Amino acid sequence: MKKADEHARPRGKTLLGSPCGKLRLYRKLAAWMVASAMLAIAIVGSFRSSALDLSLEVSFPADLDWGVLDIGENRSGMQVISVQSDVGYKVYARADRDRLSQWDQRYMSYVAGKEMTEPLLLVSERGTFAVGMTDILIADRSSSSQSETVSFWFVQRVGFDDTPAPLNRVYRILLTYTVVQDV
Amino acid sequence: MTKASLSYESKEVRTGGSSRRFRTRPVVVLAICIAALLSPDVIADTQVGHQEIVAQVAHAIELTVPAAYDWGVLSIGENESSLQDIIVRSTAPYDLFIRADRTRLAEYDLASGHYVSGGRELKDSLQWKEASMETYFYVDTIDLPVISGGSPTGSDGTVISLLFRQIVDYGDQALPDGLVYRIVLTYTAMNTV
Numbered sequence: 001m002k003k004a005d006e007h008a009r010p011r012g013k014t015l016l017g018s019p020c021g022k023l024r025l026y027r028k029l030a031a032w033m034v035a036s037a038m039l040a041i042a043i044v045g046s047f048r049s050s051a052l053d054l055s056l057e058v059s060f061p062a063d064l065d066w067g068v069l070d071i072g073e074n075r076s077g078m079q080v081i082s083v084q085s086d087v088g089y090k091v092y093a094r095a096d097r098d099r100l101s102q103w104d105q106r107y108m109s110y111v112a113g114k115e116m117t118e119p120l121l122l123v124s125e126r127g128t129f130a131v132g133m134t135d136i137l138i139a140d141r142s143s144s145s146q147s148e149t150v151s152f153w154f155v156q157r158v159g160f161d162d163t164p165a166p167l168n169r170v171y172r173i174l175l176t177y178t179v180v181q182d183v
Numbered sequence: 184m185t186k187a188s189l190s191y192e193s194k195e196v197r198t199g200g201s202s203r204r205f206r207t208r209p210v211v212v213l214a215i216c217i218a219a220l221l222s223p224d225v226i227a228d229t230q231v232g233h234q235e236i237v238a239q240v241a242h243a244i245e246l247t248v249p250a251a252y253d254w255g256v257l258s259i260g261e262n263e264s265s266l267q268d269i270i271v272r273s274t275a276p277y278d279l280f281i282r283a284d285r286t287r288l289a290e291y292d293l294a295s296g297h298y299v300s301g302g303r304e305l306k307d308s309l310q311w312k313e314a315s316m317e318t319y320f321y322v323d324t325i326d327l328p329v330i331s332g333g334s335p336t337g338s339d340g341t342v343i344s345l346l347f348r349q350i351v352d353y354g355d356q357a358l359p360d361g362l363v364y365r366i367v368l369t370y371t372a373m374n375t376v
Contacts, residue, residue: 060232071243071274079234100238120236154236160272160338162240170237177234181227 057084058179069158069171076154081177083141083148088182091139091150093122096174098132100156102165103172111169117161120173124152135178142182242374244273245340257351257364264347266314269329272340275374277333279343280326281311284367288349290358291365299362307350309366314344326371 061079081091102114119130124138131154139150165171247270254264271279288309290302310319313329320327330343358364 056228056230058230058232061234063235064237066236066238068239068241070241071245074238076236081232085228100236103237116240156238158240160243160245160274160336160340163274163335164240164242170239172235172237175234175236177232179230179232181229183227 055084055086056089056179056181058082060177064154066154066156069156069162071158071160074156074158076156078151078153081139081150081179083150083179085141085148085179085181088142090137090141090180090182092135092178092180093129093131093138094133094135094176094178095120095131096133096176098130100171100173102169105168105170110172114165114169116156116171117159118157121155121157122152123155124150128155131173131175240274242275242376244271244275244277244372244374246271246279246370246372247340248370249345252347254349257349257355259351259353262349262351264349266344266346269343269345269370270340271330271333271336271343271372272338273333273336273372273374275335275376277330277335277372277374278328279330279333280371280373281322281329281345282324282326282369282371283309283322284369285324286322288364288366291363293361293363298365302362303356303358303364305349305364306352306354310348310350312346312348314346319346319348322366322368329370332375 059082061081064076064079066074066076083089083091097110097115099115099117099119101116102111103109104111119132122129122131122136122138126138126140129136129138138152141148141150249267249269252264252267254262269279271277285304286308287304287306289304290299291297292299308321310321312319329345333341
């Protein structure tokens with residue numbers, strides 16, 4: 001019995017009183033130090049972000065009223081996206097549909113089954129693309145430190161399979177441009 | 184005991200009779216998440232803009248008319264021409280008309296390129312019909328409808344075939360060399376809006 005009491009540890013000295021306890025304590029301290037260091041890095045990083053003024057300013061082209069399209073190839077005026085970015089960026093374009101479609105201006109909705117025969121083409125520095133519902137990369141600026149413009153234009157081919165829209169209808173398509181800074 | 188101390192499982196530490204849990208792994212995970220959220224290097228700014236494009240398709244029509252037709256020598260009786268094809272391509276409904284510069288074929292001088300003043304004419308007026316129809320009509324100097332309210336044609340167009348008929352009898356005179364009987368037809372196609 002006395003021998004057993006000799007090995008009993010006094011209360012309150014469980015951790016520091018044995019090598020195993022010290023090891024546990026060191027592990028906890030190390031974990032907290034790692035967490036603290038990460039938080040510190042993040043906070044410093046956020047301040048650094050402010051100091052660098054990492055920003056992206058973009059102006060997109062206005063809505064385009066193309067007027068009356070003639071038989072043959074119709075080319076729009078130049079469309080310009082102005083980008084001011086501290087880092088490189090990419091510009092994507094997509095549409096809400098694959099062809100210009102008749103749009104009822106009274107009901108503000110598309111008319112089913114009434115679309116142009118040929119797709120809308122976008123001509124950019126990277127080539128000519130048929131605009132559709134998936135993003136297409138129209139500009140890739142790997143590095144940029146000042147204001148730049150991305151210029152492009154549209155081409156719409158019209159044939160005798162295309163019919164004029166009746167009163168209160170036009171052909172319409174809605175484009176979405178996305179400018180993404182390089183990480 | 185050794186195995187437990189190597190893992191990051193929660194460990195219970197008793198101090199002075201009280202019990203407290205120190206969970207080290209959640210703390211590290213939380214810190215990593217916060218760091219990831221705050222770190223500027225992994226956040227790419229993105230801007231999205233929209234542009235509406237609207238347009239109209241022009242009312243357009245294209246007409247291909249037959250080449251000049253040399254009917255050759257007309258015989259006594261009814262002379263029917265070969266099919267004369269008119270091709271219309273239109274984005275919208277259309278009308279097609281025919282008219283002539285005169286109603287009867289008249290004496291024409293090939294050398295001078297003019298009708299002979301006071302010259303001869305065939306006794307019967309030229310007649311025309313759409314090939315699929317039964318009835319012939321006389322040509323006139325005013326527009327006569329060939330197609331009224333034709334449907335938009337598409338890129339292939341619509342072919343309208345015409346036939347002409349000329350009746351010749353002994354009252355009509357044969358012409359010397361250098362002279363022919365002639366008439367000029369004019370086709371007009373227009374969109375109906």
